[in-house]
Amino acid sequence: MTETAPVISVTNLIKQFGRFAALRGVSADFAGGKLYAILGDNGAGKTTLLRTLAGLNQPSSGQISILGAGKFHDVCQQVGYMAHPSLLYDEMSGMENLAYFSQLYGIADGSRCAEIIRAVGLDPELSRPVGQYSQGMRQRMSLARALLHDPKILLLDEPFSNVDVHSAGDMVRLLGRTRDQGKAIFVVTHQAALLEGTADEFVWMEAGKIIGRTRSFKPPEPVA
Amino acid sequence: MSEPKGITRATLLKDLRLEWRSKDAINSMLFFSLLVVVVFSFSFDPSAEESRQIAGGLIWVAILFAAVVALNQTWARELRNQVLDAYRVSPAPANSLFLAKAIGNFIFVSVLEVLMIPLFVMFYRLRALGPAWQLLVVGALGTWALVVNGTFFAAMSIRTRSREIMLPLLLFPIAIPAVLAMVQATTAILSGEAGARFWIVLLVTYDLVFTTSCLLLFETVLNAE
Numbered sequence: 001m002t003e004t005a006p007v008i009s010v011t012n013l014i015k016q017f018g019r020f021a022a023l024r025g026v027s028a029d030f031a032g033g034k035l036y037a038i039l040g041d042n043g044a045g046k047t048t049l050l051r052t053l054a055g056l057n058q059p060s061s062g063q064i065s066i067l068g069a070g071k072f073h074d075v076c077q078q079v080g081y082m083a084h085p086s087l088l089y090d091e092m093s094g095m096e097n098l099a100y101f102s103q104l105y106g107i108a109d110g111s112r113c114a115e116i117i118r119a120v121g122l123d124p125e126l127s128r129p130v131g132q133y134s135q136g137m138r139q140r141m142s143l144a145r146a147l148l149h150d151p152k153i154l155l156l157d158e159p160f161s162n163v164d165v166h167s168a169g170d171m172v173r174l175l176g177r178t179r180d181q182g183k184a185i186f187v188v189t190h191q192a193a194l195l196e197g198t199a200d201e202f203v204w205m206e207a208g209k210i211i212g213r214t215r216s217f218k219p220p221e222p223v224a
Numbered sequence: 225m226s227e228p229k230g231i232t233r234a235t236l237l238k239d240l241r242l243e244w245r246s247k248d249a250i251n252s253m254l255f256f257s258l259l260v261v262v263v264f265s266f267s268f269d270p271s272a273e274e275s276r277q278i279a280g281g282l283i284w285v286a287i288l289f290a291a292v293v294a295l296n297q298t299w300a301r302e303l304r305n306q307v308l309d310a311y312r313v314s315p316a317p318a319n320s321l322f323l324a325k326a327i328g329n330f331i332f333v334s335v336l337e338v339l340m341i342p343l344f345v346m347f348y349r350l351r352a353l354g355p356a357w358q359l360l361v362v363g364a365l366g367t368w369a370l371v372v373n374g375t376f377f378a379a380m381s382i383r384t385r386s387r388e389i390m391l392p393l394l395l396f397p398i399a400i401p402a403v404l405a406m407v408q409a410t411t412a413i414l415s416g417e418a419g420a421r422f423w424i425v426l427l428v429t430y431d432l433v434f435t436t437s438c439l440l441l442f443e444t445v446l447n448a449e
Contacts, residue, residue: 054313055312055313056309056312056313057449058447058449072313073315076313076314076315077315079313081309081310081313083306083309085305085306086305087305087306087307087309087310088305088307088310089238089242089301089304089305089307090304090305091241091242091245091246092238092241092242092245096241100234100235100238101310101314103230103231103234104231104234104311104314104315104316105314105315105316106315129245145310
């Protein structure tokens with residue numbers, strides 16, 4: 001696969017929950033080595049799009065191709081997913097959480113967990129259970145979990161929510177460095193200003209559709 | 225990707241660690257079954273022979289109800305912070321998760337049995353007239369029969385609004401043949417009657433059929449929206 005070939009290709013994607021259509025025919029190609037900020041009001045379909053890409057929602061119709069594969073399970077080793085909730089066990093420390101998830105991904109390198117915890121700015125020696133972390137620490141640890149297996153594609157849902165500006169800035173710089181390593185990063189956020197200067201593209205969603213893609217943090221021109 | 229056996233082991237150890245720290249399941253089960261033993265012992269005053277006839281039913285019904293508490297907890301901790309989604313997006317096989325959960329529940333319910341059965345023996349002055357070692361076989365097979373289906377149906381009911389009610393509604397009708405076999409086998413062993421062997425064979429068959437069915441269907445249940 002060449003660098004310019006899309007890592008994710010979505011064709012006429014529709015996702016319905018009962019009679020409500022959360023995604024209404026989304027078609028788009030996304031290239032590797034880029035950071036995409038996915039923006040839109042509540043209910044625009046951003047989280048549904050991310051969960052569908054992550055294989056957590058089955059599309060009602062349409063096609064998704066990730067790294068050339070039609071089935072998410074075939075490429076799940078190459079995809080990291082961070083949701084709005086932490087996806088971590090509150091009763092275990094950050095290190096214990098990552099040690100468990102590293103076994104699910106077959107990571108043999110014992111030092112990888114400590115390395116990734118340091119990369120997100122936390123201390124791997126911290127023995128406190130995650131339930132006692134501040135919201136910002138929990139978000140960082142959740143990001144560490146998504147990065148643990150060094151995926152080629154990162155799907156991040158609201159990674160900066162309830163994170164202070166300083167910590168969010170650190171996270172953005174880390175995402176920038178990760179993108180520079182050739183990874184494709186998708187960030188669903190309501191704090192798009194944080195990604196100004198780092199995101200390569202802003203993808204604007206409304207009512208279950210992509211209504212435009214811009215290079216700068218500027219909404220697309222309304223179609224006359 | 226890790227071997228499925230390694231993932232089952234890691235998930236089981238993680239669950240044991242979480243239970244050791246929270247003691248959610250074991251405490252609720254213990255209090256519940258302790259209450260059952262005490263209330264039953266005050267309600268009836270059976271002779272030694274009557275005790276042998278009713279003890280099998282009392283023990284297994286108490287354990288069945290107590291096990292439901294543990295079974296509900298099994299998946300509840302996976303729903304907090306939606307950790308189950310982290311498993312679903314990983315390359316780990318669904319059956320490894322199922323087996324780890326079932327084995328974990330088997331351990332929790334077995335611990336409960338080890339603690340509660342001496343109390344039953346004491347309160348009801350029980351003494352087996354048949355081969356007592358067969359009670360261990362019935363206990364192991366019966367406990368597995370309860371937890372394998374219980375783990376499966378608890379997973380099915382996690383996305384429903386009233387899952388605490390849904391689990392017994394789904395589990396109890398399916399568990400009837402196993403409970404019947406457990407009660408009859410226990411009564412036969414305690415009373416020294418013949419026939420325990422038939423019920424043990426029935427339990428083995430039940431375990432094989434339902435373990436296979438649950439393993440075949442669990443991936444669909446895990447990925448259901």
